[in-house]
Amino acid sequence: MKWVNHILIGSAITAVWKPELVPIAAIGSTAPDWLEWVSEAAGKPLKHRTTTHYLILWVIILIFGLNWDFNNIITAFGLGGLLHVLSDAMTIQGVPIGWWSDRRFHLFGGRLRTGRPGEYFVSFSIMLICFSIVILTSQSDNNKIFTPFFYNWMEFYNSGIVDGYEWRQNRWRWF
Numbered sequence: 001m002k003w004v005n006h007i008l009i010g011s012a013i014t015a016v017w018k019p020e021l022v023p024i025a026a027i028g029s030t031a032p033d034w035l036e037w038v039s040e041a042a043g044k045p046l047k048h049r050t051t052t053h054y055l056i057l058w059v060i061i062l063i064f065g066l067n068w069d070f071n072n073i074i075t076a077f078g079l080g081g082l083l084h085v086l087s088d089a090m091t092i093q094g095v096p097i098g099w100w101s102d103r104r105f106h107l108f109g110g111r112l113r114t115g116r117p118g119e120y121f122v123s124f125s126i127m128l129i130c131f132s133i134v135i136l137t138s139q140s141d142n143n144k145i146f147t148p149f150f151y152n153w154m155e156f157y158n159s160g161i162v163d164g165y166e167w168r169q170n171r172w173r174w175f
Contacts, residue, residue: 001087001114003030005123009087010080012130019134021076028080032058049088049095055105056098058082090122
């Protein structure tokens with residue numbers, strides 16, 4: 001998959017969980033690829049979709065983060081990386097489960113091809129579903145949910161947080 005789709009999927013799913021951690025998840029969602037570059041710069045070149053794409057590695061990072069990371073930074077990074085690997089598992093090449101297996105893991109039969117419309121359809125569908133969940137949950141609660149990427153400028157104006165000028169400048173901005 002292309003990086004833009006990895007970032008969309010990782011960011012959208014993280015926005016449903018904890019919107020303030022979207023940047024960390026976006027970095028994590030590209031980590032399996034840029035870790036290959038870091039390894040190459042360190043003099044240990046890796047083939048694409050090998051060591052950094054082990055499914056078990058990202059599951060372990062996520063479990064570690066869920067159990068011992070109280071700020072959820074490692075968790076968001078691990079979630080982004082796991083979503084990257086799961087997204088790559090939908091492609092024809094697939095991903096390795098771990099170092100002990102030479103077989104590749106595929107989701108949904110591994111039918112997606114990198115850069116083709118199916119890849120974009122999957123990522124935009126996931127993004128729209130997650131965006132809908134965020135919108136529905138933030139409007140249904142009477143509690144004020146912290147959603148830093150979805151501002152309600154009219155509410156800010158009514159509560160006195162912003163003045164009329166700032167409201168007029170930003171009233172059509174949703175992100």
